[in-house]
Amino acid sequence: MVPSHRAMLTRVCGGLGxxxxxxxxxxxxxxxxxxxxxxxxTVTVFLRVEAPVDRDTFSQTGDYVCVWAGEVTVPREVTIxxxxxxxxxxxxxxxxxxxxxxxxxxxxxxxxxxxxxxATSVLAALDAASDLGGFSYQVTDMYYPxxxxxxxxxxGVAATGAVGWSYRVWNEELxxxxxxxxxxxxLGYDSGGVALPHNQVLFYWGYSSRCLPLRVTPRESxxxxxxxxxxxxxxxxxAAGGGAWSPVQGASVCVGNECRVSDADGLVELGFxxxxxxxxxxxxxxDGDSYYVxxxxxxxxxxxxxxxxxSFRVEYPGNTGIDFxxxxxxxxxxxxxxxxxxxxxxxxxVEEETTxxxxxxxxxxxxxxxxxxxMPFSGITWGLCADPTGAVPMTSTYAEIGPSDAGEETSYxxxxxxxxxxxxxxxxxxxxxxxxxxxxxT
Amino acid sequence: xxxxxxxxxxxxxAVFTVLVFCSAVGPxxxxxxxxMRYSLGTVQIVPELSVSPGSCxxxxxxxxxxxxxxxxxxxxxxxxxxAGWEIRLEHDGVYSSRGSxxxxxxxxxxxxxxxxxxxxxxxxxxxxxxxxxxxxxAVHVYVQAPATAAPGAEYAVxxxxxxxWNVTGAxxxxxxxxxxxxxxxxxxxxxxxxxxxxAPGTRVHVPLLLAGAACLLGAACLRERVx
Numbered sequence: 001m002v003p004s005h006r007a008m009l010t011r012v013c014g015g016l017g018x019x020x021x022x023x024x025x026x027x028x029x030x031x032x033x034x035x036x037x038x039x040x041x042t043v044t045v046f047l048r049v050e051a052p053v054d055r056d057t058f059s060q061t062g063d064y065v066c067v068w069a070g071e072v073t074v075p076r077e078v079t080i081x082x083x084x085x086x087x088x089x090x091x092x093x094x095x096x097x098x099x100x101x102x103x104x105x106x107x108x109x110x111x112x113x114x115x116x117x118x119a120t121s122v123l124a125a126l127d128a129a130s131d132l133g134g135f136s137y138q139v140t141d142m143y144y145p146x147x148x149x150x151x152x153x154x155x156g157v158a159a160t161g162a163v164g165w166s167y168r169v170w171n172e173e174l175x176x177x178x179x180x181x182x183x184x185x186x187l188g189y190d191s192g193g194v195a196l197p198h199n200q201v202l203f204y205w206g207y208s209s210r211c212l213p214l215r216v217t218p219r220e221s222x223x224x225x226x227x228x229x230x231x232x233x234x235x236x237x238x239a240a241g242g243g244a245w246s247p248v249q250g251a252s253v254c255v256g257n258e259c260r261v262s263d264a265d266g267l268v269e270l271g272f273x274x275x276x277x278x279x280x281x282x283x284x285x286x287d288g289d290s291y292y293v294x295x296x297x298x299x300x301x302x303x304x305x306x307x308x309x310x311s312f313r314v315e316y317p318g319n320t321g322i323d324f325x326x327x328x329x330x331x332x333x334x335x336x337x338x339x340x341x342x343x344x345x346x347x348x349x350v351e352e353e354t355t356x357x358x359x360x361x362x363x364x365x366x367x368x369x370x371x372x373x374x375m376p377f378s379g380i381t382w383g384l385c386a387d388p389t390g391a392v393p394m395t396s397t398y399a400e401i402g403p404s405d406a407g408e409e410t411s412y413x414x415x416x417x418x419x420x421x422x423x424x425x426x427x428x429x430x431x432x433x434x435x436x437x438x439x440x441x442t
Numbered sequence: 443x444x445x446x447x448x449x450x451x452x453x454x455x456a457v458f459t460v461l462v463f464c465s466a467v468g469p470x471x472x473x474x475x476x477x478m479r480y481s482l483g484t485v486q487i488v489p490e491l492s493v494s495p496g497s498c499x500x501x502x503x504x505x506x507x508x509x510x511x512x513x514x515x516x517x518x519x520x521x522x523x524x525a526g527w528e529i530r531l532e533h534d535g536v537y538s539s540r541g542s543x544x545x546x547x548x549x550x551x552x553x554x555x556x557x558x559x560x561x562x563x564x565x566x567x568x569x570x571x572x573x574x575x576x577x578x579x580a581v582h583v584y585v586q587a588p589a590t591a592a593p594g595a596e597y598a599v600x601x602x603x604x605x606x607w608n609v610t611g612a613x614x615x616x617x618x619x620x621x622x623x624x625x626x627x628x629x630x631x632x633x634x635x636x637x638x639x640x641a642p643g644t645r646v647h648v649p650l651l652l653a654g655a656a657c658l659l660g661a662a663c664l665r666e667r668v669x
Contacts, residue, residue, distance in 0.1 A: 311508075321614060
């Protein structure tokens, strides 16, 4: 009898939000690094299942897809149906961890255990996860007789030959690869060879020790607003005595659609332009030697100080500013010096680093004055094209030039013309135009 | 511009020299003679502040000029403040007095891909994505709530920036204006150490002095976290 837990296929890992950059407190996602044993004795763990995108091409690409990831409360006992159809009850009784084969009631003593914690094996966690995630799995009780259960398939992806399913148990330091079968490693126990807390269980398909799990670690606990977040990409390399995390060059680190490639030191810098918590993923393809299990967005950058960056530039062609030169009273629609069909008298530019939507406006700052005379500023008209027929008079209140979107460079050319009443006294007239950047309400 | 008799030829020639460098971030910009670029970038660190009655909160505005080739003269003033509140602006140790503006000159500078090893007094390094590390003038905004401020109340504070460039010979000078709006939340507790009452004649002055000290402490803390 083949156990079937398939109800739906839920992929919750690597669900990265979209966003860009600025001040941040950084840390893992809630729940990822929680203690494995709660005060009431309940063992919880973050469990991930990573399968090949395409089993036929995996040996060349090393591409993984996340079948499921999530927090699992590990049951204190579990009944398992092996691929052979035989069922086993795994439980703790009188301080002993036991396995009872239900058809024969044969009991195997698997060693000492804690009645309060129960039979919180990696297999029990996988079984609970399959219920939560709606994916199937299979185990065999006959692969190595007497050596326990062996996972032969998850989510329909079966082991073939030397390529199959492996698991790792993570704590704060290691992503260890226990050398015991899945029902023999008890989560939340300090006796399994992997120090507590057991934060994560990773099931992955591939070539066992040649498949290295990736992790992304923020280097700073906080980042000043505006500074990039620096993150370290590492892979866990097994070695005698446990192994260690080693920097990975060339890994792609992404927040949403924004990605950077790690350097020789495994470092990347990412920036953010909006508030919120953003998951950070890291993945790398087969490099000819190793395969890399993605990090799956288990680290996060929390942007806590939404910086409003506004950068605005005014350009004048030539070096005269806005100037109409010498104008004869009665003249109409005299263009500003320097403006052409292609270029206005003024170019206003909102730079790309601006992080908020804005509206550009302009107004006359007072009247044109000079030589004891004044001329109304409405004699100056403005427009956004070289044709003066559509131009409008300058006003003393702000008029909208146009909008600018956050993250994009936006520029407007503004053309100006001057009309002077026939009776206007001669003289030199000066004035000022004020350009206003109004931040749009969010 | 000039208004002339018909047939008279006028000439208006602007002459300017750009003194541009921020030694902290890069070499001097070349003098641009063909096109004037007036630029101001601003970073408002936070849009919201929290302050308890009788205490002071501080935040920072950063001003930079990486796209201009003309120094930018900025006049900062308080546009909106709740009655009884005190807002003060400070740049490089210079404080604005009540009702006055704070003036500063933001020199053009170049962004850099690496952080500067040192930063001039009154400036901070900020990462401006995607431009790079930018040397910015830092203006600290001190918001002093009165002891009578109602906990839980929300207020608005607005700082205005009038930007001016000295354009020799220009008939119409460019100005720029923008505002920085803050929502200020009055938190629950009174400021520690703020006396509820004092001897006659000190009732006003003592809390203000303590508040001033708190602000200075805030400024000191702020400086410590500057990169």
